[in-house]
Amino acid sequence: MLIPVRCWSCGKVIAHKYQEYLDAVEEGKDAGQVLHDLGFERYCCRRMFVGHIDLIDEVAPFSIERQQ
Numbered sequence: 001m002l003i004p005v006r007c008w009s010c011g012k013v014i015a016h017k018y019q020e021y022l023d024a025v026e027e028g029k030d031a032g033q034v035l036h037d038l039g040f041e042r043y044c045c046r047r048m049f050v051g052h053i054d055l056i057d058e059v060a061p062f063s064i065e066r067q068q
């Protein structure tokens, strides 16, 4: 689904850096170095990025359309 707003273990806000992380990794930069540059030193926060799988595009077609 969507990246959690905060790290599950330490509570640091992480979601605001997710798109920046994705863009840098897509450019071919090393994921570990990108996380270091973004200021994520603790491995609990780093695993939130590395272990995340974006499934929103897979799930969204099954959501119910809202009546306006």
Ligand SMILES: [Zn+2]
Pocket: 007, 008, 009, 010, 011, 012, 042, 043, 044, 045, 046
């Ligand atoms: Zn953390």
